[in-house]
Amino acid sequence: MKLIVSSPPHWNNKDSITKIHSHLIIALLPVLIYAVYTYGLHAARIISLSVVTTIASEYFIRKLFGKESTITNGSAVVIGLLFAMLLPPSVPYWLVIMGAFLCIFIGKEIFGGLGSNPLSPVLVGWAITRISWPAYYNLDLASVNYDLGYSFRYPLTLLKKGGTEFISEFKLLDFLLGKQVGGIGTVAVLLLLIGGIYLLLRGVIAWEIPVSFMVGILVVSSVFWLLNNNQYANPLFHLFTGNLMLGIFFLSTDYASSPFNRWGMIVFGFGCGFLTIIFRVWSVYPDGVFFAILIMNLFTPLLDKLKKRSKPVEFIHIESRAE
């Protein structure tokens, strides 16, 4: 008789990397549908181009490096979707391909693949293209060809230029419902929130980073708001605008580039929130979410050391043969 022998445990909870990425795709689906509904074929074009590029680049890069293929684990698809969501509807096709390729190559594979990336792969591709070709990311210009029935001016730019007076036309409810300009998948705040809650319930992400991220945003923006409410917007305005909601649930929670210990995660999330507001208030960029996350990514190895262990307790086994 042939028995199977292996080290314990002999059970597992049947989770897998593919399942995790499937949950991520499910969580993103409503947002993607909204993007296509709003921007039509432009959005569909960006999304499909981006996903095809990430899958193809991962496949060929791993082939080139002589490593086994990891396409089926779904990570490339998720990266492709997320990268597409950051882009304005009018970006040229070559920029989509370029960015998506960089996400996979510089963001992930160069470091050895999924799990070894020090920075969020999506944001690496985004940052390189954003800095190299800023004109294509100009949201005010990107949306002029659309008439969507709501203001097509970017609220955070207005805030930067003229303080709260300039943004008085906006309603928070509109933001929640996605009636603002931005990347094709960053504006549907409510849908992103629902997707994030889905991920929390499924155990794909832990609560620490999203919650402390939001707390960071609310606390720091409240301080500014209380100091001068003519110049600085109220905390909820900050929470519901720009790329924040996507950053909170989908980008800052990238496994490899965020801490895995509870206190590290909490400080990481709060740091992201803190830096986001600082960038929004003082930097040349209207929105600083992604740069905030990238900078906090760099602190991850350090933050993982933030851990206090309770030492094991010593005791004796009365029956000394036990265990």
Next chain:
Amino acid sequence: MDSLALNIKEMGITDLPDPEEVILTLKGFDPGSDTLKFKEGSKILTGEEIFPGEHSTVTGTLKSIDSLQVAGGKRVALRIRVAEDEKFDPAIKEVPDFLEKDPLEILKQLNRCNLKFSEKLAQTKTVVISAVDTEPLATIQQQILRENKNRILEGLELIKFLTAAQKVVLAIPKNLDYLVADIIEDQADVFLVDPVYPNGLPDILMRTIYYKLGLEACAYLKVEKLFGAVIALKQGRPFVHKVVTIIGNKESKNIRIRIGTPIKNLFKDSDIHDNDKLILGGPLRGDACYSTDIPVGDTIDLVYLQDSSEVILNRNQACINCGKCVRVCPAELDVNLICRFSEFSHFEECLELDVYDCIECGLCAYHCPSGRSLVQFIRLAKSELEKIEQEEEK
């Protein structure tokens, strides 16, 4: 079947007839330097000492002495053909009035009864008696508590007598508190435990109790051994039977077996198929056996026959750093880092990350989405570190 909840269903205990042959493995016996006082063909009595600390669990004839690979390593194994009529070693006597004797004498007597109680017992101030099963699927300790309700007080008396304990804590699953409803405070403290793995593991239980009650110099004992000791003294019977939960493909049951019964006697031949896993111990910490000719020792609470359709194969994909292992680890270790270091033979780094504090509960690997053999990596690191240490000593 894969829930981590501990089973708290009542399941009666039936006796398994003695097998034809019992296998006793000798821990600590070195065939190079130690000698056995028995030869093939020798007659052995139940309870007779074979080697310091090891006693025969049956009466019979020694059939052969060979070696057997078990989970703990290679051991010398005695195969004893079981005789019809059982005779006990004459050194084993009943001591019903043990309370009037010298505790050290009683300890020796227990030792003769195959209950090797620690000599450090006299220094302990708190004793935790656990009726919480250690693994999912096992229903042993709680069932023994149910069936020995009337012996609890004697057991408590005995343990207080053997130790310097000012306090005895009785740990039982939450839902079974009615079993100990009449225990009053100066007899024992009842400590209710949420019946979920790993709460019943000694290391976890003792830590929980330590942090909740702040007790000092603690010791741990399972109820089975406690009642075994009471019976040994009152009736002069050595501890040679063990209750185990048997989880088979078709049925689950609790049975009382002779310690050393080979696994093949617990199942019908037709129950075990190719590519099944036969696990001594529970689904999270048990050891898979390569053969059915391996004996069930006195530390085993559960024998689990896992059908080939339920066997999980280790995928061992690269770690994606999701941190799930870290968040579930009861020893609060950075499991992902330890295992990456171990995978690439950086064992010194594992040491710095306190790999020795791992209690091998298996929760990390249970939750790992990459299907990594985390416990195996940890065992590898521990054993390699021991080798390094031994070499340094030389």
